[in-house]
Amino acid sequence: MTVTVVTGSASGIGAAVAKQLQQAGHRVIGIDRRDADIVADLSTAEGRDAAVAAALKACNGVLDGLVCCAGLGPTASSCGLIVAVNYFGMSELVDGLGDALARGGKPAALLIGSVASAHPGIDKLPMVELMLGRDEAAAKAQADAMANPQAAYAGSKYAITVFARRKAVEWGSRGIRLNVVAPGAVETPLLQASLSDPRYGEAIRNFVSPLGRNGSPDEIAKVVGFMQSEQAGFMHGTVVFVDGGMDALTRLERF
Numbered sequence: 001m002t003v004t005v006v007t008g009s010a011s012g013i014g015a016a017v018a019k020q021l022q023q024a025g026h027r028v029i030g031i032d033r034r035d036a037d038i039v040a041d042l043s044t045a046e047g048r049d050a051a052v053a054a055a056l057k058a059c060n061g062v063l064d065g066l067v068c069c070a071g072l073g074p075t076a077s078s079c080g081l082i083v084a085v086n087y088f089g090m091s092e093l094v095d096g097l098g099d100a101l102a103r104g105g106k107p108a109a110l111l112i113g114s115v116a117s118a119h120p121g122i123d124k125l126p127m128v129e130l131m132l133g134r135d136e137a138a139a140k141a142q143a144d145a146m147a148n149p150q151a152a153y154a155g156s157k158y159a160i161t162v163f164a165r166r167k168a169v170e171w172g173s174r175g176i177r178l179n180v181v182a183p184g185a186v187e188t189p190l191l192q193a194s195l196s197d198p199r200y201g202e203a204i205r206n207f208v209s210p211l212g213r214n215g216s217p218d219e220i221a222k223v224v225g226f227m228q229s230e231q232a233g234f235m236h237g238t239v240v241f242v243d244g245g246m247d248a249l250t251r252l253e254r255f
Helices: 012-023 045-058 079-102 126-132 136-146 149-172 189-195 201-206 217-228 246-250
Strands: 003-007 027-032 065-068 108-112 177-183 239-242
Touching (some): 003 012, 003 079, 012 027, 012 217, 027 045, 045 079, 065 079, 065 217, 079 108, 079 126, 079 136, 079 149, 108 149, 108 217, 126 136, 126 149, 136 149, 149 239, 217 239
Parallel strands (some): 003 027, 003 065, 065 108, 108 177
16 A cells, blocks of 8 residues: 655645545555644654654655645744745655655655745745755744745745755655645635735735636645656656646746
8 A cells, every 4th residue: 555644634735635645545644733643843843853753653664655735824923934834844854754755666755836936036035045055043034034924935935846856856866756736826724814814815816817716625636646646657856837827827938
């Protein structure tokens, strides 16, 4: 039986991914702050270490899949917290479970990014280089100093996408596939919190994809399920936008 760890498994995209993988015959080990096989706080180094240790114990050191869905949006309590979960919470799980994946059967990992990662100028944010340089304290401090939650969110998703592509090059020789799915607006608790926020709600409601609607967690999960399957055996280091055409709308002259 294929054994897959899914972070953020209690709600939203993570819950949909966990359900679909289970239906496909995977044994899923869920990680979240509540209602999960492993309850852990991925915003702290201690919580990440505990999550990795518990996951390794649960899979006996052999893992076939990893899907990192846990993340925070712009309504989080601080910009530094967004950086801590969205970048360090993902990257340290990937690093910590890499050897277990190398022992698995046709192993594959996938990170949930965002269409926001491709917005022009995001790559120039100072916090991005700090994240990629693994300086968590400085990255969080820089994010908090900017006091721009939207930028912190987009920057964290850009950085984790760059991390994934770099790691994919490294992992190719180990036989571990690693990809990114970049959703647009998806009907999740995270999106609902943003829609209800007096700072961003109106702008988010007015920023509609060319398809004229938001996505559903199940739609994202179906793409994830395919990319984790043997049918996608030659997909590696790829970023797939599942966003109703939002990337095409915002980057008409780029691809």
